[in-house]
Amino acid sequence: LPQHLATLAAAAWEEARQSRQQLQAQRQEVARLQEQLSRARQDGERWASALQRAQREALEREAMRGAEQARQQELIRDMKGRLLELLREKDALWQKTEGIDTPMPSPASHDAGLCARCHKDFRLLSRRYNCRLCQGKVCHACSVDTGKQGRCCLLCYQQRHPQAT
Secondary structure (H helix, E strand, O other): OHHHHHHHHHHHHHHHHHHHHHHHHHHHHHHHHHHHHHHHHHHHHHHHHHHHHHHHHHHHHHHHHHHHHHHHHHHHHHHHHHHHHHHHHHHHHHHHHHOOOOOOOOOOOOOOOEOOOOOOEOOOOOOOEEOOOOOOEEOOOOEEEOHHHOEEEHHHHHHHOHHHO
């Protein structure tokens, strides 16, 4: 009997030792899992922070894009308004020019050496000009310099610019 009790005691001691080892291993496993859980929470917080930052940046970009789009729409609206003004101005200029009768080409002189207005002889010192409107040949005294457009005869100029006479 004492031997049997000693065997049972030894078995109980062995079982207790194994239980303590299992308990220690489980405690280590729990500590490792708690450490992983802590790291996972930290990672989760970092990801949540990064997500919030990304959402905030996306909202800011969207607001900037909206402001830029509004500015571009305003610019387009202004450009359309200016285009309409220019079209109205062009139409007004066309209406002004429609009332102007283009002069009938003066009959060309049979003698190309004479001015169509004053019949002055074209020589070395008296230059001959072509009227840009009626294509008549005129001298310097019978023509008007209209700037970039060239010269035209007095008759065509007076018909185009009645207020200048």
